[in-house]
Structures are given as C-alpha cells and as structure tokens.
Amino acid sequence: xxxxxxxxxxxxxxxxxxxxxxxxxxxxxxxxxxxxxxxxxxxxxxxxxxxxxxxxxxxxxxxxxxxxxxxxxxxxxxxxxxxxxxxxxxxxxxxxxxxxxxxxxxxxxxxxxxxxxxxxxxxxxxxxxxxxxxxxxxxxxxxxxxxxxxxxxxxxxxxxxxxxxxxxxxxxxxxxxxxxxxxxxxxxxxxxxxxxxxxxxxxxxxxxxxxxxxxxxxxxxxxxxxxxxxxxxxxxxxxxxxxxxxxxxxxxxxxxxxxxxxxxxxxx
Ligand SMILES: *[C@@H]1O[C@H](CO)[C@@H](O)[C@H](O)[C@H]1NC(C)=O
Numbered sequence: 001x002x003x004x005x006x007x008x009x010x011x012x013x014x015x016x017x018x019x020x021x022x023x024x025x026x027x028x029x030x031x032x033x034x035x036x037x038x039x040x041x042x043x044x045x046x047x048x049x050x051x052x053x054x055x056x057x058x059x060x061x062x063x064x065x066x067x068x069x070x071x072x073x074x075x076x077x078x079x080x081x082x083x084x085x086x087x088x089x090x091x092x093x094x095x096x097x098x099x100x101x102x103x104x105x106x107x108x109x110x111x112x113x114x115x116x117x118x119x120x121x122x123x124x125x126x127x128x129x130x131x132x133x134x135x136x137x138x139x140x141x142x143x144x145x146x147x148x149x150x151x152x153x154x155x156x157x158x159x160x161x162x163x164x165x166x167x168x169x170x171x172x173x174x175x176x177x178x179x180x181x182x183x184x185x186x187x188x189x190x191x192x193x194x195x196x197x198x199x200x201x202x203x204x205x206x207x208x209x210x211x212x213x214x215x216x217x218x219x220x221x222x223x224x225x226x227x228x229x230x231x232x233x234x235x236x237x238x239x240x241x242x243x244x245x246x247x248x249x250x251x252x253x254x255x256x257x258x259x260x261x262x263x264x265x266x267x268x
Pocket of ligand 1: 046084086
C-alpha cells in the first residue's frame with residue numbers, strides 16, 4: 001500500500017518536473033520577477049489604541065484568547081514602538097535618562113499573554129534607582145554599553161553585584177530590591193523582560209519615605225538629626241527614578257550634577 005502511494009507520488013512529481021515543450025521564439029516575455037517589497041507586510045501606524053480604556057476593558061472581559069485576538073483587529077495592534085515617547089504612561093524620566101514600558105495599558109496586545117518589556121536608556125553615569133517589581137521577575141540584558149547591577153533578594157541573603165558587558169544578562173527575582181547604573185561616559189541601553197503584563201514598580205527610597213514620618217524616624221532608629229520635619233523636606237529632594245549616579249562616575253565623565261539633558265535620546 002505504502003509503496004503504491006510512493007510510486008504514485010513519484011509519477012506525479014515526475015510529470016510536474018517533465019520538461020515542457022521548448023518555448024517558441026514568439027512566446028511572450030516572462031513576467032518581471034516579483035520585488036521583495038511585494039512580499040513584505042505594509043508598514044502601518046502601530047499600537048494606535050495604546051492606553052485605550054474601551055479596548056482594554058473589552059480585552060480584560062474576553063474569556064478566551066480567540067475573543068481577544070478578534071478584538072485586536074487594527075493593522076498595527078501587535079507592534080509596540082519604543083521610539084514613541086508620547087504613549088501615555090509608558091515613560092519614566094529623570095536627569096540620568098529614561099525608560100519606556102510596554103505593559104497591559106501601553107500595549108493592550110499584551111493582555112492575556114503573561115509578559116511585559118521595558119527599554120532603559122541611561123545617559124553617562126545614569127542610574128535607575130533602587131526599586132522593586134511587585135509582580136514580576138525581571139530579565140535584564142545590556143544591548144549598548146555596560147551596566148552595573150546591585151540587588152538584594154531578601155532578608156538574610158548577601159547582596160549581589162555585577163558589572164555586565166554588552167549582551168550579558170542578569171535576573172532580578174520578583175520582589176528583589178535592585179538598581180542598575182551606567183558606569184561609562186557614553187549612553188547605555190538595556191532591555192528588561194517581565195513575566196507579568198503588569199509588573200509594577202516601586203522605588204524603594206521614595207516608598208519608604210512616604211511612610212508616616214514617625215515610622216520612618218523610628219525605623220532609622222536614633223537618627224536624631226532626621227526628625228519628622230526633616231523627612232518631609234528630604235523626601236522632596238530624592239531624584240526621579242532615573243537619577244544621575246555615583247560621584248566618582250560624574251567626576252570621570254566631567255558631568256556636573258543636576259545638569260539637565262533635554263536632548264537625551266538614542267538614535268544610534
Ligand atoms: C505615538 O503614540 C501616540 C499615543 O499613542 C500616538 O498618538 C502617535 O500617533 C504615535 N506616534 C507615532 C509616530 O507612532
């Protein structure tokens with residue numbers, strides 16, 4: 001039986017492959033070979049419904065992937081553009097650089113898919129200050145420059161610190177306090193993947209100092225120079241998430257602290 005099928009297929013293939021009658025001199029010219037562009041999907045406006053509450057609500061209510069996919073019916077729904085810095089809620093800015101986040105709100109196509117991603121652009125000595133992702137483990141890979149990471153996973157464990165070179169990766173377990181900084185005088189870029197569409201982020205210093213001043217004072221135990229009133233004023237002086245880092249780096253790169261860079265973006 002099998003050999004009958006095989007021989008039938010062989011005969012069919014032979015028939016297809018048989019040379020056709022030679023082309024006459026008056027045969028029409030062969031059509032031009034298709035251009036590569038004919039095969040490429042069109043370039044369309046992308047993620048046009050970023051942060052669109054109506055779409056997001058419908059996606060969250062849809063019980064199945066089938067229904068979610070049918071809702072994502074615009075041509076660019078499955079593309080997120082990290083170049084676009086005006087997607088509401090995607091950017092976190094500071095003196096030392098910025099991060100752009102694709103999550104359930106800024107990129108609705110992620111809903112139901114269990115992951116999110118952030119790109120971090122750190123200027124010379126730029127630091128993503130100590131923070132926690134409440135609901136996700138982070139995988140962080142350096143795609144430009146170098147990155148120094150420090151993290152503490154939980155009470156009783158020693159801190160972990162590394163200097164990552166280009167294309168090296170680290171993992172910050174869910175809930176670990178961690179930070180990254182660029183030790184060089186050129187820009188650095190990292191890609192951070194998360195195993196939750198809504199990883200969440202909480203800056204450690206800011207969050208701590210937002211506790212009741214009496215609690216903060218008591219936690220810092222015996223720091224008599226930092227009373228409740230001082231904490232109020234101190235809190236306002238903590239830099240935004242992406243700060244300008246370590247003094248020795250600023251010195252190496254000849255950067256004056258608080259020199260604001262408005263032109264910061266990596267097109268190269
Ligand atoms: C960037 O995102 C905003 C908000 O979603 C959108 O209105 C705008 O068209 C986008 N720009 C580009 C170039 O895609």
